Amino acid sequence: MTKTYKIVVLGGDGIGPEVTDQAVRLLKEIQPQLSGVAFEFDEHSVGVGEYQKNGDALPETAFEACRNSDAILLGAMGLPNVRYPNGKEIAPQLDLREKLDLYGGVRPIELFHEADTPLKNYGPGEIDFVLVRESTEGIFAGRDAVADLDADESLNIIRITRKGAERVCRMAFEVARKRDKAKKVSLIDKANVLSTMVYFRHIFDEVAKDFPDITAEHVYVDASALFMVRRPHDFDVMVTENMFGDILSDLAAGLVGGMGMAPSADIGDKAAVFQPSHGSAPDIAGQGIANPIAMILSAVMMLQWFDNDETRRAGAALHAAVARVLSDPSNRTPDMGGKLSTTQITDAISIALKDALN
Ligand SMILES: NC(=O)c1ccc[n+]([C@@H]2O[C@H](COP(=O)([O-])OP(=O)(O)OC[C@H]3O[C@@H](n4cnc5c(N)ncnc54)[C@H](O)[C@@H]3O)[C@@H](O)[C@H]2O)c1
Ligand SMILES: CC(C)[C@H](C(=O)O)[C@@H](O)C(=O)O
Numbered sequence: 001m002t003k004t005y006k007i008v009v010l011g012g013d014g015i016g017p018e019v020t021d022q023a024v025r026l027l028k029e030i031q032p033q034l035s036g037v038a039f040e041f042d043e044h045s046v047g048v049g050e051y052q053k054n055g056d057a058l059p060e061t062a063f064e065a066c067r068n069s070d071a072i073l074l075g076a077m078g079l080p081n082v083r084y085p086n087g088k089e090i091a092p093q094l095d096l097r098e099k100l101d102l103y104g105g106v107r108p109i110e111l112f113h114e115a116d117t118p119l120k121n122y123g124p125g126e127i128d129f130v131l132v133r134e135s136t137e138g139i140f141a142g143r144d145a146v147a148d149l150d151a152d153e154s155l156n157i158i159r160i161t162r163k164g165a166e167r168v169c170r171m172a173f174e175v176a177r178k179r180d181k182a183k184k185v186s187l188i189d190k191a192n193v194l195s196t197m198v199y200f201r202h203i204f205d206e207v208a209k210d211f212p213d214i215t216a217e218h219v220y221v222d223a224s225a226l227f228m229v230r231r232p233h234d235f236d237v238m239v240t241e242n243m244f245g246d247i248l249s250d251l252a253a254g255l256v257g258g259m260g261m262a263p264s265a266d267i268g269d270k271a272a273v274f275q276p277s278h279g280s281a282p283d284i285a286g287q288g289i290a291n292p293i294a295m296i297l298s299a300v301m302m303l304q305w306f307d308n309d310e311t312r313r314a315g316a317a318l319h320a321a322v323a324r325v326l327s328d329p330s331n332r333t334p335d336m337g338g339k340l341s342t343t344q345i346t347d348a349i350s351i352a353l354k355d356a357l358n
Contacts, residue, residue, distance in 0.1 A: 004038040005306060008069040010062070012047040012093075014280025015290035016075025022292035022346040023073060023299040026318060029350060033357045034310045042069070047077035051090050058092035066096060067271065071302050074275035075295065079282055086146045094143065096273055097135045102266035103164060104171040105133035105245055106301070107277055109232075109252040109262065112326040116257035116336060119229070124327070127255055129235035130179065132172040133245025135266055137164045140242045160196045160241070165203040171267070172239035173211040181236050184215040188224045188240035188248065200241065225251060249277050260291025260335045263298040265305065272305055274298040288341045291333040293322060296349065314357070321352035
């Protein structure tokens, strides 16, 4: 019997649709090579474009499709010069995280070639860690507050719940167990200053007891920024609060080639969104030069998440195809110093994929 995976595709804004098209193209090429698996794609307009047309960045029909899907592929959303009257940007990807309870932002960082890192003496695979970002609370819990521009101060709260901290810590330990590498989880916190972080650390330590095979350590967030640059090879899995994860995941992307190399998955118990960590990159949108690799590696994460032998095989093949293409440093888009267009680098991955699938 064929298992059909319903995949909702939300291209979004700026380069979002440009990179999403490439991932969908490769998934369509993979599909006939898989036995007993089919993909059904369902595209919806969500983001700034939709907000400008209809006044709602995440229409109910699109949200319902997401809720009833097996997975959501998302490009990027938001444009810096389009804002709600309250001054904040249109960010339906945050609404999706909250409404679908996608509490774990899983952001793998992998170096494919020594030419892609600003650090000395690191080769392929020598930077390889996963940052797990709590994605439904933390400092972002204050995001509904509206700034009173005439007031003397503005305040946001940090919210850490037992449930929120426990489930994301558990996810991080499980990721470490599955990776089967250093088997270490580093909690990135600010427990030297903030009570919310003392609480988060206490819950992390409780969860750690259930994973005696995994080493648990604490690192302050400021020190972690230093260590990520000085000795990134010491990290295996990191787990952290929402905003810390937002910032550190961009730093981490900079270690392996930039935002175009940083995939991510927002995972909940009932749904998941797979999207690059990058934004809509308005500075390069429409030029056909966006790097699609973060999006393609996010599709790899989706194939692995489906947890089916055939999709896992496809995920491994697509990852191997990306690695093979990047092993030649002339195969790069302009953000990484190369000359290939978005479609040219996807063409190269498509050729490598045919071999990898056989
Ligand atoms: N998940 C999301 O949808 C998401 C994430 C981050 C930012 N945003 C939004 O995107 C907009 C732009 O944000 P920003 O400029 O801070 O971040 P950005 O990630 O869009 O761009 C930062 C820099 O990285 C480059 N870049 C990013 N992705 C690239 C790719 N695939 N290929 C080549 N170069 C790439 C851009 O050209 C830019 O120089 C904002 O409105 C922001 O809120 C959305
Ligand atoms: C665009 C923004 C709302 C988003 C976030 O802060 O989560 C982005 O930076 C990310 O990392 O996915």
